[in-house]
Amino acid sequence: MARYLHRCAGGLVVSCQAREGEALHGPHFMAAMARSAVAGGARAVRINGPADVAAVRAAVDVPVIGLWKDGDTGVYITPTLAHALELAAAGADIVALDATARPRPDGLDLTATVAGLHAAGAVVMADVSTPEEGRAAAGAGADLVATTLSGYTPASPPREGPDLELVARLSRTQPVPVVAEGRYTTPAQAADALRAGAHSVVVGGAITRPADITARFAGALADVPVPAARPAAATDVTDEGTPA
Known part of the structure; x- marks a missing residue:
């Protein structure tokens, strides 16, 4: 936790992910992407799945935030403690997980999940969508709260850009550091x-x-x-066929 706070304060974290079927999907490509991000100034990287986490951990010397997307509805970001522990075993310094109010597939509450990860020596990043979820995550022992899920849950309305209001509110009211994430597209x-x-x-x-x-x-x-093609400029030529 101290390493992350020291190295990443005021800095950029790059999420290096590629879905199955995309050209850059796979550990080799994600390790290269992570190296490129670090070369450009990333202070940490956020990586999906144990295989990619292990490859990236071996490739870069910055904190690795691991998550595991399993499914595409409900709680699918590191949905169970078993997922989370496998990420920690693969080399994730920090494990990110869905910390919304929705029930977790393994039946554990957030406090038990966080305790299990702490016992394994991992730092916990709680991905939330509302101020209330942020408060609950901090109360459950999460080390960091991230705005990742704002706009993607029934409790938070869809929005075009990043949720700066949630960042500000959590930063004012939470005892743990707040990580801004979600639809950041410009410097x-x-x-x-x-x-x-x-x-x-x-x-x-x-x-x-x-x-x-x-x-x-x-x-x-x-x-x-598309503009209409312009005609070629006429060139005067002599009788001998050379430009005048």
Whole structure:
């Protein structure tokens, strides 16, 4: 925990993830992505799944935040204590998990899950969507609270950009550091999160999803009418066929 707080205060955390079926899916590619992120100034990396965590842990000397997305509805970010412990065993310094009010698939409450991870020597990052969930996570013993799930749960309305209001509110009211995460797409937004009180800022797709980044540029160009081709400039020539 002290290592993370010292190294990451006021800094950038890069989420290096690729879904199955994407060109960069797999431990080798994620290790390379993590090295690139660290070379660019990332203070820590956030990595999905034990295999990628192990590969990245061997590749970089910065704190590794591990999570395990299992499923795509309900509680699917590190949904059970067993998932969390496997991430810790793979080398995650910090384990991120869903800390919303929704029931966890293994039936354990958040306090028991956090206690199990602490017993394994791991730091716990609680991904929440509301101020109330942030308070509950801190009360359950979580070491860090992240705004990752704002806009993605029934308790928090969808939004276009990052939830800076949640960052500010949690930073004012929680006894643990607050990590800003969720829809940060520009450097200015990341800086705004620090001004709102965040300890550090996680940025993912805006940095590490080349297909999505390319699609944004391609989409912007597709909306612009293509200008008509201009005729070639006429060139006066002499009777001998050379420019006059």
